[in-house]
Amino acid sequence: MLLNWVERAAMNNAVRAAHQHHREASWFRRLxxxxxxxxxxxxxxxxxxxxxxxxxxxxDAGRVTAFDLDPTMVESARRRLYRRPDAACSVSVGDVCEIEQPDGGFDAVVDFGIIHHAPEWQTGVREIARTLRPGGLLLFEEVPRWMLNTRAMRTLTVHPRDNRFEADEFAEELARHGLHGTGRFERHLGGFLFVGAARKTG
Incomplete structure (x- = not known):
């Protein structure tokens, strides 16, 4: 599901970028x-x-392959990354529920709060599991159902309303696809986000 103008403003600004580069990067490095x-x-x-x-x-990833559902965001990403060598990264239009990548093609998958935007989020989890190699790592931060159900989120955002998840339900779905947590969830920003890691068995 595409973001509305409120979500675009909240996600695409210097404060959010600094947060990703520092706090979120440190969370994921630790996990x-x-x-x-x-x-x-x-x-x-x-x-x-x-x-x-x-x-x-x-x-310190060796190479990053990335996609987004919104072509406008993809063009913005390409402009941002244009000085990076092609060997380091590639960006394209794509859907987490239908990832156009081979089975077991990645050492790690990273989700900076995307799965909760997918109406059929379980399909996204299945696709992520498919693209990870055995032993590969999923790093994720997600927004729980209770937060999406707050008045502010229901008024200002366009998230799907049905078939959402809490952290334990997300973990259960990961496990159904062979993605097993490497530790307890971390909750940040007053519980607005839960963050974790899961490794693919096999």
């Missing part, structure tokens, strides 16, 4: 047990490309 040095990483829902920068510059 990953270190950097993603040299790994091929898939970012689902890349927006204007800040997450790609974080993965390359803060988590």
């Amino acid at each position: 990953a047990g270190g950097a993603l040095s040299g790994q091929h990483v898939l970012e689902v829902g890349c927006g204007r490309g800040v997450g790609v920068e974080v993965l390359l510059d803060r988590l």
